[in-house]
Amino acid sequence: MMGNRRKDRSVLNTRFLISCVICMNLFSPVVLSSGAHSLWNAVRILDNSAAETNEVVPPQPDIPAGTGSGQKLEAEPVDPKNIWAVLVAGSNEFYNYRHQADVCHAYQILIRNGVPPQQIITMMYDDIEHSEEDVTPQNFIKVLLGDQEGLKGVGSGKVLQSGPNDHVFINFVDHGAPGLVAFPSDELHAKDLENTFKTMHLSKKYGKMVFYLEACESGSMFTNLLPAHWNIFATTAANGNESSWACYFDDARQTYLGDVYSIKWMENADQSDLEQETLQSQFLVVRNETNTSHVMEFGDKRLRDLPVADFLGYSETRLTLPEVELDAVASEDVVPSILQRKLARTQNKGKRQELKSQLRRLYKMRKLVTAQMMDIIEQVTGHGQNMTEELQQHLLHSRHELSNYDCYEKVARHFSKQCYSIAKNPYVTRKLYLLVNMCELGMDSQKILNAMNATCNHRGIVGIY
Incomplete structure (x- = not known):
């Protein structure tokens, strides 16, 4: 562009x-x-x-x-x-x-x-x-x-x-x-x-x-x-x-x-x-x-x-x-773009392997964040029992305007503390709209917090781009 x-x-x-x-x-x-x-x-x-x-x-x-x-x-x-x-x-x-x-x-x-x-x-x-x-x-x-x-x-x-x-x-x-x-x-x-x-x-x-x-x-x-x-x-x-x-x-x-x-x-x-x-x-x-x-x-x-x-x-x-x-x-494409440019630029075999490893880790960690966010959503909505396909698609693909600040700030702060530091894992910011959607759809904030407690076990991870 x-x-x-x-x-x-x-x-x-x-x-x-x-x-x-x-x-x-x-x-x-x-x-x-x-x-x-x-x-x-x-x-x-x-x-x-x-x-x-x-x-x-x-x-x-x-x-x-x-x-x-x-x-x-x-x-x-x-x-x-x-x-x-x-x-x-x-x-x-x-x-x-x-x-x-x-x-x-x-x-x-x-x-x-x-x-x-x-x-x-x-x-x-x-x-x-x-x-x-x-x-x-x-x-x-x-x-x-x-x-x-x-x-x-x-x-x-x-x-x-x-x-x-x-x-x-x-x-x-x-x-x-x-x-x-x-x-x-x-x-x-x-x-x-x-x-x-x-x-x-x-x-x-x-x-x-x-x-x-x-x-x-x-x-x-x-x-x-x-x-x-x-x-x-x-x-x-x-x-x-x-x-x-x-x-x-x-x-x-x-x-x-x-x-x-x-x-x-x-x-x-x-x-x-x-x-x-x-x-x-x-x-x-x-x-x-x-x-x-x-x-x-x-x-x-x-x-x-x-x-x-x-x-x-x-x-x-x-x-x-x-x-x-x-x-x-x-x-969100800055880090993968930089790594891919470096990969295209170098002919050094060792360096290429290192860059490929960094790219694999980047996409692996992104998938982990996405999967854990899905687990949180499924727990909040009843492990799929109460989450229709329509509701799932709405949660995943709509973008509600934030108005329930009390709910969102509470769950976002807890996510940053319990799951992944938002400040130290920039890719996480791309998934926080899901927390907005849950709050704006009236889902109970305590239930969201409980789902995070049950799901997240990677608090020490940083550098997810």
């Missing part, structure tokens, strides 16, 4: 080689324990020597920019000193390199546009600001709430110190599932995020806030949970029941360097006059160019009329980007 753009390998490699130097100069809190020694996507925009001039003409809006709830907001210039940002990459391991690269790219945009570095808070796996143990949902919430005491001695200790006259920009990138996003060792549920926003609103931690979320099924984090009067505008990489997509595969590094939704909004920010580009016009460009998933918008849609500069800052610099093939794949 999306393979009609020319891939300039010399440009790709040039940017990778210079990235470590620039990244350490402008974004010192980045050191990946997974062995990633540079963040190509963060600085690929800064070297224009090999780029061709290609004027990008965004698609014409098909929704009026002023469409939204309530009175249209009057745009007033915002001093970058009144902008705060929180950037989070919730994953780890080299397979997920693209998540850290996305966050570094976002950091470069903010720095170039004059946002003070002391007002940009980053959370990344095993970096200088936050170690592996520090990148947690609990600490993310403390950052948003400005809880300095709660983060004393944790990483840099930086928290939002914004107030009612400030604009806040949040960018979160990681794996997701219905009603949750993952961190390295835990998950953040939608209701916890909603409650955090409510507290921020009531305590006047911001004047206006924008949240860009890159994750599978990310739309489920905001559906029916973001009241317009909270002055928050959010967009997501996908709706509530589909994958987000990785892109920019690099043969030399053998990993994906970006995510489609993320690179679309960031490359738009790189090339546009952000005092003229509104949140709405950027959203429409990203939605139209992201043809791998359904980019969604939520919250106070009056904010769409505001310039992007109000949240990302402003610079007169416009960057010209090279044509690079996207090589887009669904998030």
